[in-house]
Amino acid sequence: MSTNHNITASGRKDEGKGASRRLRRSGQVPAIVYGGHQEPQSVQIEHNHLWIASQNEWFYSAILDLAIDGKVQKVLLRDMQRHPFKQQILHLDFLRVSENEALRAKVPLHFVNQETSPAGKSAGVVVTHELNEVEVSCLPKDLPEFIEVDLSALAVGDIVHLSQVKLPKGVTIPALAHGKEHDLAIVIAKHARVEAEETAAPTSAEVPAAKVTKAEAAPAAAPKKK
Numbered sequence: 001m002s003t004n005h006n007i008t009a010s011g012r013k014d015e016g017k018g019a020s021r022r023l024r025r026s027g028q029v030p031a032i033v034y035g036g037h038q039e040p041q042s043v044q045i046e047h048n049h050l051w052i053a054s055q056n057e058w059f060y061s062a063i064l065d066l067a068i069d070g071k072v073q074k075v076l077l078r079d080m081q082r083h084p085f086k087q088q089i090l091h092l093d094f095l096r097v098s099e100n101e102a103l104r105a106k107v108p109l110h111f112v113n114q115e116t117s118p119a120g121k122s123a124g125v126v127v128t129h130e131l132n133e134v135e136v137s138c139l140p141k142d143l144p145e146f147i148e149v150d151l152s153a154l155a156v157g158d159i160v161h162l163s164q165v166k167l168p169k170g171v172t173i174p175a176l177a178h179g180k181e182h183d184l185a186i187v188i189a190k191h192a193r194v195e196a197e198e199t200a201a202p203t204s205a206e207v208p209a210a211k212v213t214k215a216e217a218a219p220a221a222a223p224k225k226k
Contacts, residue, residue: 033095
């Protein structure tokens with residue numbers, strides 16, 4: 001069970017771009033809450049508190065307790081618009097969740113014990129993380145804030161796939177139901193020289209200049225006149 005994360009908001013009636021600009025100038029962020037078999041509701045949230053919350057990983061993956069005019073709703077962040085260069089949040093979309101309905105959400109992967117693994121302690125070995133998050137399906141009460149991937153046994157040449165991730169009770173990865181081709185690699189451990197060879201290998205069309213003989217390089221002789 002994840003920790004409760006509280007966000008305070010208030011309802012708003014003004015709509016449109018002009019109203020949103022006025023809100024932002026006053027230090028508020030316009031947002032909308034939708035889903036959960038209810039009508040969408042427009043709200044506003046104090047920017048500074050929201051900015052602090054947005055610096056945490058849980059803000060993007062955990063179920064939030066959104067208090068709108070004192071009434072709490074369980075929501076997930078579905079979209080956030082940021083200013084292209086200012087440290088400013090422009091708009092948010094929240095999805096209501098029902099405790100009896102399964103939901104889908106992207107959850108961060110936390111890789112642990114890599115440094116103490118055989119691959120981590122071997123010189124000249126590169127360990128790459130192919131994925132940093134995974135989409136899961138579960139009831140809201142079972143949604144983890146992150147999933148740990150234990151790499152303590154990772155050896156050179158190993159490839160860790162999605163199907164090898166130990167999931168919390170009640171949590172599944174929907175992609176795995178669609179066949180082996182969706183069982184993606186999430187961690188790969190290989191020698192650095194192998195990676196370099198794969199990058200530097202010439203294509204079959206490439207011929208080193210040193211391989212061209214004099215005969216090949218010289219122009220064809222003109223036929224003699226009779």
